[in-house]
Amino acid sequence: MPVAVKNVFARLSAYVKGFSAAQRTIAILAIAALVLGGIALASWLGKASYAPLFTGLAAADASSITDQLQTDGVPFQLTDGGATILVPQAQVYSERLKAASNGLPSSNEGGYSLLDKMGVTSSEFQQDVTYKRAMEGELAKTIGAMDGVQTATVQLAIPEKSVFVSEEKDPTASVFIATENGTQLSTDQVQAIVHLTSASVEGMQPTDVSVVDAKGQTLSAVGTGATGSGADQAADYDAATSKKIQDLLDTTLGVGNATVVVSGTMNQESGTRTSESYTSPTSGPVALNESSTTEEYGAGSGAGSGASGVLGPDNIAVPNGTATSGTGDDGYKNESATKNNAVDHTTETTQIPSGGLDRQTISVALNSKADAVQNANLQSINDLVSAAAGVDQDRGDQVKVAMMDFDTSASDQAAKALEAQQKADQQEALWSSIRTAGIVIGIVLAVIAIMFFVARRNRKQEREAVDLGELDAFAGETFQLPLAMDGVDDRATLGAGDAPTAVLSAMPAGDAPTEVLTTEEITAERRRQDISALAERDPKRTAELLRGLLDDRAPV
16 A cells, blocks of 8 residues: 555544544444435436326226236336336337337227228228217317316217108217316316217207216206206305305494395206297388278169069069069168288297206394394395395295394304414414424534534644653753852762763852752753743643643543
């Protein structure tokens, strides 16, 4: 191993050895977290990215496709209750092509593509049936694309055309809907399905479409349209009308001072009504044609003669009769006139759908304890309610408005309970804030303590060692230090066997005599002098060194 690398590892090892137990624990946890994070990142990066192969599959198609994927050895995942198949992104298109070559998903086949498979020798019956199947498939695809619809099946009943108009029948359709989990079709969606189906088939009316869901509920029946049951219609009408009246009374009398109940009766019968009326023209009578006849016979006065005698059996005069004569003013006159005047002729044909309102009753109760109600006019309130609900007296509608004492004990208890709950929520929010603040403060204090501990340990490790290598040169020598008053002559040659000494310059007169010191004493004195000089030069550094020395000598 290169020397530089060895030095790096040596310095790193020496640095780690200087860690305390807490620092070593933190370092181990950090290294473990880094290793686990690296493993998780590598696993995530090495994991294949999955993409949808098919969505909205039927159970049979999903089973066939998964069998194909298992045969090919392609990993896959099922989501959305098995209706969606996910495969690795790189294999999406190849698996789609393989599935298409095997005719999967089979449920997607149909529609107008059936017409492409018809041969030139197909009979008229086969052509009609294939065309009907194609229309059913296209309608099923279109309805299945709506939100909330999982699958849809359409069955058409198209009668044969007849040369007799009176014998022609309207086509009908039956639509089966399987909705997604937790989804219920709204009335607007059902109406959209009904109108979409009826508009796709020639001669079909919206009332000729029946819609049934997977639960067996009839959403639209033939002959009634997408209007739902009578109970549902009545409930919807009652709720809508009650809301309108309640909003009106809450605005005028105050909230809680009035309650409204509406009961409507719906007509579930449908039919056609034709009425004719004849009226005179507003501009006066206008003659279309006019005719008159006049007849006149006889004469006024004059003479005449005629046959006389007895008349025969046929009122014919008998031959050889005698003539008579006479005078008179008898005659005959007949006059007649015919005049045909033009009149207005109106023929009105009305289609009566089911779901019409037959009759409604409205009951309004007012709180007599409220000041706004006491000052109100009941007749005015009655008129307002009648106008808001569209009351028709000829239809038999009734409106009743009465004043009575409301029982407010339940509302008072509810208000007290609500107030108590609000106070409890506020108290809980306060304690939650206190707990959160305490946790935050504790975390901050813990972080500060850890930082202080780490900084202290770092200061200990950064202590500067005093270089005493210079003192090694004085090993084995003896110095004479001016520690006491002593004459030079008093310092005789040391006896044999004593340690060698170095004679220092004599102290001035009056000073303390000199004292001969050994090498160990000189070394200690030199160290004390170095420490004193360091203390004068850098007191802070000296304090840190002394503090570290005391910590090292402290018992564990």
